[in-house]
Amino acid sequence: MSEHKTNYSNLNYLSVIRFGHCIGGGWYPIVARADMKLRKLGHTIEKIERRDGALSIFTELEADKLNSRVQNILYEAERESEMTCEWCGNYSVSQIFLDKECLTLCEACQEKCDSREGVEKRLHMYHLQELEKEKLHMERIIERLENKLQHYRMGRDHFKEKSERLEALVNNDTEIQMHIATLKNQNKPTRRA
Incomplete structure (x- = not known):
C-alpha cells in the first residue's frame, strides 16, 4: 500500500x-x-x-x-x-x-x-480571503445556533413528556396527592388535641 x-x-x-x-x-x-x-x-x-x-x-x-x-x-x-x-x-x-x-x-x-495582471490578481485574492473568512465566521454562528436549537428541542420534548404524564393521571380519575415537605414542618413537633 x-x-x-x-x-x-x-x-x-x-x-x-x-x-x-x-x-x-x-x-x-x-x-x-x-x-x-x-x-x-x-x-x-x-x-x-x-x-x-x-x-x-x-x-x-x-x-x-x-x-x-x-x-x-x-x-x-x-x-x-x-x-x-x-x-x-x-x-x-x-x-x-x-x-x-x-x-x-x-x-x-x-x-x-x-504587472497590472499581478495587481488585479492580488486584489482578487484578498477579496476572496475576506469572503472565506466571513463564510467561516458565518458557519460558526450557524453551528452555535443549531446547537441552541437542539437544546431547546430537547427541553420542549422533556416538557411535552411531563405534560402527557400529568394529563394521563388526570384522565384516569386518579386522585393526585401532593406532599410538600419543608424543613420547618419536619422539625416542629406536632400538637395533639
Whole structure:
C-alpha cells in the first residue's frame, strides 16, 4: 500500500478553514509538514500568520510552555519559510514590501506582482480571503445556533413528556396527592388535641 500523500491543491482552502488565516500557496507544504510532526507529539496548530516576511505558527500552548522538540519544529518551519517563495514554493532569499506587508518572493513572482495582471490578481485574492473568512465566521454562528436549537428541542420534548404524564393521571380519575415537605414542618413537633 502506498504512503498517503498530501493534496496541496486543496490546502489553500483548508488552511483558511482550519487556521483562519490565508498565506501564500508556496508555504502550505511547510505548514503541512509541521502539522504532521506536531500531531505526532500530541500538539495542534491553532493559528498561522505572516510576520516580517516569515511564517509564524502558534500551538495551543504558549511558547514558553512548549518542550524543546516542539519549539525546534516551529523554528524549522519559520526558517524554511524565510528561504521559500510564499507564492510558488521555489527557493528565494529576497523579501519585498507589497501592499504594506513584507513578503518573501522569488524574482519571477516579484516580476508578476508588479504587472497590472499581478495587481488585479492580488486584489482578487484578498477579496476572496475576506469572503472565506466571513463564510467561516458565518458557519460558526450557524453551528452555535443549531446547537441552541437542539437544546431547546430537547427541553420542549422533556416538557411535552411531563405534560402527557400529568394529563394521563388526570384522565384516569386518579386522585393526585401532593406532599410538600419543608424543613420547618419536619422539625416542629406536632400538637395533639
